[in-house]
Amino acid sequence: MSREALIELLQTRLGLDPGTLGPRVIDDAFADARRALAAADDAALYHRVLLDGKAFSEFSECFVVPETWFFRTPEQFQDLVRFAREQPARRPLRILSLPSSTGEEAYSAAMALLEAGFVPADIDVLGIDVSQAAIRRASAGVFRRSALRGQPIPSPWLHEADDGSLVADPVLRRCVRMRVGNALDPKLLQAEQGFDVLFCRNLLIYLRPEARTQLLHTLLSAARVPALVLAGQAEVLSSLSDALRPYEGGCPLSFVHGAPRAASAAHAPPKAAPRPAPRATPSPAPVPAQKRPVKSARQATPAVAQEDIARAHQLADAGQVDQARAACLAHLVRQPADVDALYLLGLLESAAGNAEAAERAFTQVLYVDRDHLDAIEQRVGLAERRGAGDQARDLRARAARLRQRHREAAP
Ligand SMILES: C[S@@+](CC[C@H](N)C(=O)[O-])C[C@H]1O[C@@H](n2cnc3c(N)ncnc32)[C@H](O)[C@@H]1O
The missing domain is CATH 1.25.40.10 (Tetratricopeptide repeat domain)
Structure with missing residues (x-):
């Protein structure tokens, strides 16, 4: 019973759909949470987290999936650079990475632009994640080597430390800000409107349908149109909102919010139910x-x-x-x-x-x-x-x- 109540807290407060994690991961996460909060059983855990925000935050750390890496889906960083060039009046270009996890996505966005010749004053990236641990690491600008996934070190923006970790160059650090925040908080972006580019990748897949709709609404309301909206794998954002259309010539997971053709729908709320309309890619052999x-x-x-x-x-x-x-x-x-x-x-x-x-x-x-x-x-x-x-x-x-x-x- 306590476990169901705890799962309900995760659903209502973070929007997470624990079903996406699988039963074994859930069991492990509960065991980690009991250890972290010194709770003898799920009932004790429930009493610890129900009214204590800090304890809830420690509890939820055990259920989030922080996996991320530099230049994940590289085509989308090419789309970012192209979009920045198409919008020369937008300086600094305001970029949101939500969720940012440990920061690799936010720093990759800044690196892609620096590499393309933009200067730090042109770039303002804000990374937000509900995980305090992830934001602490992102703010420090120190990353695991494995976050490169075998790619070469993007010199001169990241430096290799003696212990093998990667450290962001001060020039890169100047382009990126980080803060803790819950994507389901309706006031999350109240003081931070006018984003030109929104990375919202690899969170929707873990959310309940209502939470997905709510998050998308929060995001689109904080965009300065036309805005580039970058989705994660298997997240067909255009199915959730009429205000999005594919970014022409871009990656199938890149969309534009509020382009001229959809001007009247630019601030339309997200659709309640998805429709199937992803873009096609070249077709080779049948699947055996x-x-x-x-x-x-x-x-x-x-x-x-x-x-x-x-x-x-x-x-x-x-x-x-x-x-x-x-x-x-x-x-x-x-x-x-x-x-x-x-x-x-x-x-x-x-x-x-x-x-x-x-x-x-x-x-x-x-x-x-x-x-x-x-x-x-x-x-x-x-x-x-x-x-x-x-x-x-x-x-x-x-x-x-x-x-x-x-x-x-x-x-
Ligand atoms: C798989 S990572 C995605 C990171 C990055 N966007 C990427 O695609 O590489 C998912 C992140 O979502 C965060 N998260 C989960 N629920 C959240 C919520 N309600 N608000 C903000 N962040 C959340 C987790 O802490 C985790 O760091």
Whole structure:
């Protein structure tokens, strides 16, 4: 009972949908929270966090997914630079990174612009995240080496410290501000209006539908139109708001808010229900039938959504990768934690040659179901292909441990 009440707190205060995390992650998070707050059981935990904001914040740290890295989805940073050039009167260019996690996204935005010849006075990036720990690290401008994901150190903006960590150059630091904030707080951006670029990536997938709508409304209300809005993988923002249209010539996850064609809808509230309308990408080979995902027993999907995903499979079988991908993304707007759809998306991205997007999809599968052997194996192949030998080895070992567990559990 206390556990349900605690989950409800996460839902109402942060908008999180704990179902997106999977039961094992939830169990681990509760164990971490009990340890962090010295609570003997969930009932004691509930009494600790209910009326104590600081304790709730420590509790919620255990449930957020802070994963991020520098130049995640690099095409979107190219879109940012192009948009900045298209809007020469917008100086400084005001950029919001919500959620920013440990800051890699916010600092990447500033680095992309500095690299393109903009000066610090042209750049004002604000990063916001609900996690105090993440914001502390982001404010310090010190990052783990692994946040580069094998990319070279972006010199001269980041420096390697003696302990191997990366430290932001003072010039870069001047471009970026950080603060703690809850995306569901309606007053979050009251004093910070007029953003030209909004990064809102990889949070919506963890939120309940009402929270997604609310967050998008808060964001769009704080934008100076036309604004560039950058979404995360599997987050088809245009399905949530009529005020967004694809950024022409840009990445399929980049949108413009309040462009002339949609001027009358520029401040329209987000739509209550999503519609499937993602953009297509070039179409190569069909997805081999033997690679089709096996339905996870944990994921009970409503009948209507089942039809969508069945259509995505049919299209994939017919080699219509773009259309299958579109059906999959549309489905994921409604069922963001559907393991089968995420796995199919990974296969489709892989078939289309989008290795980075494929890796993201398989990683998301593992957020929901950390024991998804097929997804681990797909990640092994992708990590090998991009030369990340250490990561491939770790993943292979993880797959081997899992197979061993399956063997031991077999009757
Ligand atoms: C997966 S990270 C995404 C970081 C970055 N945008 C990216 O795409 O790399 C998700 C972040 O959302 C934050 N978060 C979760 N709920 C939030 C909320 N209600 N308000 C603000 N941040 C939240 C978490 O603390 C976590 O750092």
